[in-house]
Amino acid sequence: MQLGSGSEADVYLYRQHAPNRQVAIKISKQQMDSQAANRLRSEADFMGRICTHPHILSIYGSGITATGHGYTVFEYASGGNFKAFLEHDRLTADQMLTIGIDLASALFTAHRKGIIHRDIKPSNILINAQHMPMLADFGIAGTIYGGPSVGFTVAWAPPEVLANGGGGNEASDIYSLGATLLAMVTGQSPYEYAFVDELGDFRGKERVERLQAIILAKPLPAFHRPDIPAPVERVLHKAMSPAPEDRYYSALEFARDMQRAQLEMYGHTERTTIEGEADIPTDLAAHARLTTTATPTTAESSRRGTSRTKPLAIVLVALAAIVAIASGFLFLIAPHMDTTSDDRAVQVSGSGPGGKTSGQDNGNVPDSGVVAGSVPQVRGLSGAYNAAGTKATFSWTNPDPQDGDAYAWSLVGGTGERASSRSALTSSTSIAIDPSGETQTCIKVSLIRADRRMSDTPAMACAIRP
Template sequence: MRLGSGSEADVYLYRQHVPNRKVAIKISKQRLDSQAANRLRSEADFMGRICTHPHILSIYGSGITATGHGYTVFEYAPGGNFKAFLEHDRLTADQMLTIGIDLASALFTAHRKGIIHRDIKPSNILINAQHMPMLADFGIAGTIYGGPGVGFTVAWAPPEVLANGGGGNEASDIYSLGATLLAMVTGQSPYEYAYADELGNSRGKERSERLQFIIMAKPLPAFHRPDIPAPVERVLHKAMSPAPEDRYFSALEFARDMQRAQLEMYGHTACTTIEGEADIPADVATNARLATTTTPATVESSRRSLPWTKPPVIALAALAAIVAIASGFLFLIAPHMDTTSDDRAAQVSGSGPGGKTSGRNNGNVPDSGVVAGSVPQVRGLSGAYNAAGTKATFSWTNPDPQDGDVYAWTIVGGTDESASSQTALTSSTSIDIAPSGEAHTCIQVSLIRADRRMSDTPAMACAIRP
């Protein structure tokens, strides 16, 4: 089944035989010359260095077919992408901040490895089976020190990239992420939204040229929308400052300011997922009584397991053990994936601006689409201390209760390594925990069916000591 088509490659949905799973395969339309083969290897190398992050699309393998066509095998994201989502829906500012903190964590992880994305936009933010936002399409990525990739998309590119005809750095990626996040609330890129009258009904190349001129010549205006509070607009404006030196110094700094704005306006904040960095900055943890995540009704952003790695799948073994499931890597399209899926409900189609492939799984599939037979994540996980600070109570709901359901929960984070390694089972949808001396207590919870199938991604929430 074809998922999408661009100027250089097609993307297909296949079912891999071993391990048995759906995958998305990007296959070049033409036989590859040496330069194109180098680009293919570059994309695979870039993705392989960073795709352990829970909000970066995984790559399973890459190679050249017997006929000289290049292919890359990716994690399949059945929820489509945010370009398709924005054609029929919007996020609230609160929901947008949660997604933004997720994506800024992923972007900082890439930047720390020396990788610049160069083309962040809604069509390159995919939605996986657990409704998590996934940064994808590093096909034009390059290293901070120079390398492949000069492309961009006008609506999401900062003025300096448009002036130079391509390229970019950490600051330009931060701009593009800010523009993408604003569109999740408004439905349009910032300058298309603010200067709609000047763009009029122009189409195609004419519209692109007008928009490019506006971005380079016009100021970024205030938006004055009641659904975007002033602290949130301030954060987005800083990320999209016309001058690169006025933007956030790093994607981590951007994430931290989003956490502060979310706490100020909504009384809670999402956690970052960055190796070696605190989930919640000290100033936020000090002022917050509760830190948990916001899950949009339409784009449910799955919460954390261990920071900086793909959330592990926990399984029962004699009702106690945790079994780590290792990712399989695919190096040949045939014979292991010689049949396409017949799951029409998962079909995604379409392409990005200019006919370019805009994501691995582009199209209009609702974000509610999941792989058949998957176990849902628990919902509404939250936690709070009692007034004395002697007990933390966590509760959640089961979106699809069935006979025999139980829940595996684990304390995560903190300095107590033994606590982080112990998993307990409960049939209840709430637990009480006697906390350690940490400033906050975080847990992850997974739903387990009677047949031992388990939700692919645990939910996570933190309670902050009063």
């Protein structure tokens, strides 16, 4: 049974023999050249590093057949995706915040392992059998400190990505998540909703070009919707600030502010699911305990959904006959395809997936890889311009030097160019940067071990032009 079709791959539903389960298999439309094969391996590697998170779609395997086609076998998300859901339903602001905290937890998990998504949008948020949102389609993802990657969707991309023709970083992912969450309430991407009159009857390529011009030229206005309380709108607007440096510094910070807004407005808050981080921030913990039905036990604290009030009822589309799949089945997906289920119609009743069931136990699927606190933050990061104002020099120290240590640095705002285009790895504890006429230059630096683990939180400092 075909679930969907993209520009470079098709997606099918199969039943795997061993173990006996339904799986989604993405299969390339064309035979793979070496570049496509490398992209396939890259996507599989990305997903394998982060898919233990309960809100990131699991990958079961990938490979290439003797005919040159390849495959990626994924967890089957039977509830479809939010693009299909938004065609006929909406979430309340409370439900949207719950989904948002879950997805921000997943995004932070990816970011701190060096992976950015670059194409977060409703069609890439799937809904699994437990009614849980799943971040999917990392096909155009890349490492935070690697080179730029082409691929984005205009309606959900931030201005700096549109202005530079691709790429992105943590800040651009946060923007796209904020835009996606707003659409879960309004039904449209932010600028399509806010400037509906100016988009008028434009269709196809002309509409995309017009939308891009609006995003680049105009700030996002306030919405003044009675169903989006002011504290909730404030959080979303910060996530979608036109200037990357004005957005949340991390997806975790975004999740924390959503928790505060949810508790303030609705008297409860969803918990984050991030290894090594408290599930409720310290400043909310005392009040949050008063809003739960009971104090969680150690076992219960690893379970999800204690704050759900309106579970999503997913009515699955009737399935055609399921083709048996041999345990050694080999097929492919090319990573730059559209999302797995973009074209699949899914029926959803009720007011949406604001309430996933509370039965998912995360205790047996920890986010392995980067252990919180295992790689320290660099210390003493500081910067200064030279007397002529032509160079900004930054230096720092390593609190625990080890063989193979390196440092990843990147610009933080303050420049007219994409931050990811001014970033690099270095083995030195100092760098000199051409400030390009800016009044200040800011950078962030992470310590990276030889095994590719990196600091959970980068250090940041600015140099001010004399």
